[in-house]
Amino acid sequence: MNPVIEQFAKACHDILENDPGPAGREQVRRRLEQVLVDDSVVRDYFGPGADSTRNVLYEDPDLGFCVIAHVYKDKRISNPHDHAESWAIYGQVDGVTHMTEYRSVEKPVDGKPGKAEPVKTYDLKPGMAVAYEPGVLHAPVRHEPTKLLRIEGVNLQDVKRDRYEEVG
Numbered sequence: 425m426n427p428v429i430e431q432f433a434k435a436c437h438d439i440l441e442n443d444p445g446p447a448g449r450e451q452v453r454r455r456l457e458q459v460l461v462d463d464s465v466v467r468d469y470f471g472p473g474a475d476s477t478r479n480v481l482y483e484d485p486d487l488g489f490c491v492i493a494h495v496y497k498d499k500r501i502s503n504p505h506d507h508a509e510s511w512a513i514y515g516q517v518d519g520v521t522h523m524t525e526y527r528s529v530e531k532p533v534d535g536k537p538g539k540a541e542p543v544k545t546y547d548l549k550p551g552m553a554v555a556y557e558p559g560v561l562h563a564p565v566r567h568e569p570t571k572l573l574r575i576e577g578v579n580l581q582d583v584k585r586d587r588y589e590e591v592g
């Protein structure tokens with residue numbers, strides 16, 4: 425493992441063990457912003473040969489959080505979603521993510537998507553990281569290729585997420 429990621433993962437573990445709430449996540453977010461612009465991290469995980477849309481670099485055996493490198497070669501448009509009970513921190517390495525946050529106006533029922541109203545939209549640019557608390561609905565839109573380093577509170581690979589449609 426790249427030593428910067430190794431140190432970062434250890435720091436995240438210590439921070440989140442001491443403070444598993446929003447204040448701890450804010451500390452992790454700030455540290456992630458330093459890692460996003462680290463030359464060795466960019467070289468090792470985001471170079472020309474990197475093409476995985478989900479490369480789990482680290483999964484914490486005690487706390488369950490994951491550090492994940494994402495390389496999206498094409499545009500990628502997501503519907504509003506949350507991460508079930510988990511939080512997530514999105515860090516931009518390259519390209520721009522147009523992010524919209526939503527509030528739920530109708531919960532999903534029986535496989536029918538819920539409805540969500542946009543609250544705010546902003547761009548994540550290289551070097552920026554934003555934390556999403558559990559239940560915060562958001563939709564990332566990427567018109568061009570992008571590279572991200574994300575942290576998930578738990579590995580969300582197989583977690584079922586509610587579906588929402590945008591209204592209003």
Ligand SMILES: [Fe+2]
Pocket residue numbers: 505506507512562
């Ligand atoms: Fe998300």
